[in-house]
Amino acid sequence: MKIFNLTFCFLFIVFAALQYNDPDPYVWMPIYLYASLLCWQAARNKFNQVAYIAGFVVYGIYAVYKIFDANGFIDWITKHHGENIAETMHADKPWVEETREFFGLVIVIGVLAINYVYFKKKRKILS
Template identity: 60%
Template sequence: MKVFNIVCCVIFIIFAGLQYNDPDPYIWMPIYLYSALFCALAASQRFFRPWYLAGILVYFVYALYLFFTKDGVIDWISQHQAENIAQTMKATKPWIEDTREFFGLFICIAVLGVNYLYSKKVI
């Protein structure tokens, strides 16, 4: 688990850095840095279970919003035939940006969820 959390911490810090040129870095940098912080703490065997749940809840609510909003994931699937979201790094279409953000939240939820479940065994 230590290696998993170190790798995830580094990846989340890189993700946060890549948000610098994003239209809304003030939202996404804290999201990724929150996950990076708790991965770093978990790598040093310090677990904060209520904070994992808080992050998961906030990320889940935001992911639901991105899933159902206009130009969200549903529109990407139904109206744009699940167009390739990785063709360029510059997302000029709003449904691509929202879908990428949805999957970013999904990654954060998954990692926090793994740490939450693992911390239950350790504590």
């Protein structure tokens, strides 16, 4: 788990750094840096359940918003037939940017969920 967490800690820092030219870096930099911090702590075998739950709530609410947003995930699937969102790094189409952001949240939630389950099982075994 240490390698897993150090890898994602590094990746989330890179993701945050790449947000400097995003239209809303003040939203996305903290999202990725918070996830990076939790991965850093997990790599050091530290687990704060409240911090994870706070992350799940914030990321989850924002992900649901990105699903139903006018240019969000559902719009990408239904109106744009799931067109390639990795074709170019320039998001000229709003549904491309919104869908990418949704998948970014899915990645963050997935990584934190893996850590959460791991540490909960570890605590149960030690109890």
